[in-house]
Amino acid sequence: MALTGLDIYKLLPKTNCGECKSPTCLAFAMRVAQKQASIDQCPHVSAESKEKLGAASAPPIQLVTIGAGDFKIAIGNETVLFRHEETFHHPAGIAVTVSDKLSEAEIGARADKIVHLIFERVGMKIAVDMACIMNDSGDPAKFAAAVKIVAQKAPVALILASDNPDSLKAALEVCADRRPLLCGANASNYQAVAALAKEKNCPVVARAKGLEALTDLTQKITAAGVKEIVLESGAEGVRQTLEDLTKARRYALRKSFRPLGYPMLTCMMGDGDSFLPVLKAAAYIAKYAGIVVTDAIEPWQLMPLLTVRQNIYTDPRKPLQVEPGVHKIGEPGSKAPLLITTNFSLTYYTVEGEVEGSKVASNILVVDTEGTSVLTAWAAEKFTTDQIAAAMNKYEVEAVASHKKVIIPGLIAVESGKLQEESGWEVIVGPKEASGIPSYLKANWGG
Amino acid sequence: MESVVEKWTTKVNTITLGATKQMGGTREKTVTVGGSSTLPYLNFEGAWPNPPAIAIEMWDREPDGWPEPLADAYADVWKDPAKWAKRAVEYGAEMLCVTLKGTHPDFGNRSPDEAAGVVKDVLKAVGVPLIIWGSGDFNKDNDVMPRVSEAAKGENCLLGTAVEKNYKTLTASCLADGHKIIGESPLDINIAKQVNILISEMGFKLEDIVIFPATGALGYGMEYSYSIMERGRTAGLSGDRMLAQPVICTVGQESWRVKEARGSEKDFPTWGDLKKRGPLWEATCAATLMQAGGEIVVMRHPDAVKSFKSLLREFTA
Ligand code: B12
Ligand code: SF4
Numbered sequence: 001m002a003l004t005g006l007d008i009y010k011l012l013p014k015t016n017c018g019e020c021k022s023p024t025c026l027a028f029a030m031r032v033a034q035k036q037a038s039i040d041q042c043p044h045v046s047a048e049s050k051e052k053l054g055a056a057s058a059p060p061i062q063l064v065t066i067g068a069g070d071f072k073i074a075i076g077n078e079t080v081l082f083r084h085e086e087t088f089h090h091p092a093g094i095a096v097t098v099s100d101k102l103s104e105a106e107i108g109a110r111a112d113k114i115v116h117l118i119f120e121r122v123g124m125k126i127a128v129d130m131a132c133i134m135n136d137s138g139d140p141a142k143f144a145a146a147v148k149i150v151a152q153k154a155p156v157a158l159i160l161a162s163d164n165p166d167s168l169k170a171a172l173e174v175c176a177d178r179r180p181l182l183c184g185a186n187a188s189n190y191q192a193v194a195a196l197a198k199e200k201n202c203p204v205v206a207r208a209k210g211l212e213a214l215t216d217l218t219q220k221i222t223a224a225g226v227k228e229i230v231l232e233s234g235a236e237g238v239r240q241t242l243e244d245l246t247k248a249r250r251y252a253l254r255k256s257f258r259p260l261g262y263p264m265l266t267c268m269m270g271d272g273d274s275f276l277p278v279l280k281a282a283a284y285i286a287k288y289a290g291i292v293v294t295d296a297i298e299p300w301q302l303m304p305l306l307t308v309r310q311n312i313y314t315d316p317r318k319p320l321q322v323e324p325g326v327h328k329i330g331e332p333g334s335k336a337p338l339l340i341t342t343n344f345s346l347t348y349y350t351v352e353g354e355v356e357g358s359k360v361a362s363n364i365l366v367v368d369t370e371g372t373s374v375l376t377a378w379a380a381e382k383f384t385t386d387q388i389a390a391a392m393n394k395y396e397v398e399a400v401a402s403h404k405k406v407i408i409p410g411l412i413a414v415e416s417g418k419l420q421e422e423s424g425w426e427v428i429v430g431p432k433e434a435s436g437i438p439s440y441l442k443a444n445w446g447g
Numbered sequence: 448m449e450s451v452v453e454k455w456t457t458k459v460n461t462i463t464l465g466a467t468k469q470m471g472g473t474r475e476k477t478v479t480v481g482g483s484s485t486l487p488y489l490n491f492e493g494a495w496p497n498p499p500a501i502a503i504e505m506w507d508r509e510p511d512g513w514p515e516p517l518a519d520a521y522a523d524v525w526k527d528p529a530k531w532a533k534r535a536v537e538y539g540a541e542m543l544c545v546t547l548k549g550t551h552p553d554f555g556n557r558s559p560d561e562a563a564g565v566v567k568d569v570l571k572a573v574g575v576p577l578i579i580w581g582s583g584d585f586n587k588d589n590d591v592m593p594r595v596s597e598a599a600k601g602e603n604c605l606l607g608t609a610v611e612k613n614y615k616t617l618t619a620s621c622l623a624d625g626h627k628i629i630g631e632s633p634l635d636i637n638i639a640k641q642v643n644i645l646i647s648e649m650g651f652k653l654e655d656i657v658i659f660p661a662t663g664a665l666g667y668g669m670e671y672s673y674s675i676m677e678r679g680r681t682a683g684l685s686g687d688r689m690l691a692q693p694v695i696c697t698v699g700q701e702s703w704r705v706k707e708a709r710g711s712e713k714d715f716p717t718w719g720d721l722k723k724r725g726p727l728w729e730a731t732c733a734a735t736l737m738q739a740g741g742e743i744v745v746m747r748h749p750d751a752v753k754s755f756k757s758l759l760r761e762f763t764a
Pocket of ligand 1: 319339340341342344346347350351371372373374375376377378379380407408409410411430431432433434435437633634635661662663667668671
């Protein structure tokens, strides 16, 4: 459990010497508790205290890294139950399955398809970042062959799904350098699987039915020297899965219960329904899954799922923003239109996408509204005539728009008169919705 | 093992919509939502007696700009509210959300009488409870909603929306005609509470209010709705009576504005089949927001409704 400032204070020298740049030991303790300072900044703290602090300040949920080099993801190390309490830190891995029962050509084609599950939203790339190879054949050689194809084709983190230690071993021979997640260890095979994980320095999935059995299993696996563990509770039904995910998170965060202090994996197969696995995965991403594995592979299935992850893992303390200033779309000449918008990523990229789509080269002046949308900013007086006129001066828009015409969002039409007066520019009220921009630009600025 | 059961102190209010003959209305069925004493489907620590109810949105006039998958589902009936209503019930609507867009001054400016006529036609056509949603223009709503409220008197509908700056007329109508009310706030918990206080100060029961915290769609602000709803719900369960109301989400309306849900395959060839993409986008938004606690989900596409229902069935099983 996170230490309070007072807990930390008790372990400090209490001399208030100030060398840590805090006025008092108590002030320093408070900053450490809020993660604004590190305990190392106090030169006088005893080794014994440091050890106590170290153990207690270890993250309640283990950080697990899967993959290597550029194809690496990190999950776990979460600190809160609700994102509004702080933020969720490490986006869940999203894995698509590949069965080793398929032909080599089919395996290759599926791997290619996984690679193309990458989309751009609000200026960020969102992509499937894991492939889960399933040892459905039960055959170690077939498994290794399938893993080899996927590893070569797909630049993603790998999950090796087999409870047969021989299969895992064969597969590791072709991909150990990729540091795959071994999936996994259960009550009967854990010795062999943990030994493999230790030897090859790989993370491992502990799979048992229910949290009690999992508690037992993770202790055995850690005793065998493996630190990075992912839990799979094998619950039946969505409600039981949600219960296990919720309870494990609470045990880790509320009770500092180490044996369940790991990220969790859930698995959703379609069984003929192409929508339902996506809906379940969405619910699990919201409620605590560290990895979701699914056989869904169509772009229309993964796009919403990747977007759920992007939304849930957005830091609520700071909205996504873009740089204020003049952004050029295409190669705008002196007759190109000048549009004005806010620096909220969602607003900016929605507008940018439509301007691009119009094929009319343009300038967009982005006003710093502290990452708020057009109306939110307007209502909070961050996007009214004063701020817009100031931004026009600051970013010297006359240099890019000698025609002295400026297009404002339709939603703030009420500002047009004042802005015209204040700036001396001709103020044109654009469409209300960004989707109206292409036809507007083509009709009026297509020249 | 130690218990990690959370001791919530308060239940979400239970609300029943619609009135059968015995209750003085003409509905064949009523719908009850709310009553939970924990977060969604955490049955191990509390009750979650009523699954979220699905309302299908329909308009009093032909919509414009609805993308192809929605047109496929409704275009042959959307000029006729009674037919549209029947179609929506066939698609599995437990309630209908009759949206009076056509009364908006910029969108047809239909009269209060015309609006009341539409509501009567819909009541006659189907037996499910109704949600009736104004156009959002304050002045016009204050003309239209009292007429509509009166036309549906005794049917125990859910009327919206009451906002901080415009709540008195609607509240008075709902009181007079025996309806429940939706209090709307712009993704702001304090305003949500304030609206509930204002409504209840007019003598309206807190138990008869539904909160509309504003809905942001998946990929279009859902992160805001999600956390506002979750914050509101945890506060409600922890004893804040002003936040213990059931919550309504306009998932359909918001989702279908998003480019990923409506963009054509011609414009976005790598995004795949729009007829699946759009409905799944809507259903995924519903499935995620449900985890933040939404009791009434207003949806549009039949396939989205169908798959969200099968998710709920699995949760309830
Ligand atoms: C999410 C949200 C918030 C979030 C903030 C999100 C953010 N980062 O901005 C939070 C919860 C923090 C918030 C707070 C507030 N909000 Co607010 N919020 C919303 C909400 C629900 C969605 C806004 C949004 O994200 N829209 C999406 C973006 C992409 O839209 P957009 O920026 O307008 O851009 C579109 C168009 O304008 C156009 N466009 C954009 N630029 C340009 C440029 C040109 C040239 C053209 C042609 C077109 C164009 O393209 C885009 C796509 O169509 C709206 C209601 C709603 N459903 O719209 C209320 C809303 C904007 N909020 C409102 C209010 C009042 C507030 C608060 C003042 C409330 C309060 N008292 O706390 C605060 C202010 C916060 C502050 N002090 O900064 C009101 C504004 C009312 C008004 N008409 O003035 C709204 C309309 C809600 C309402 N109905 O009352 N809000
Ligand atoms: S350096 Fe250490 S002893 Fe000195 S004030 Fe800071 S915390 Fe206290």
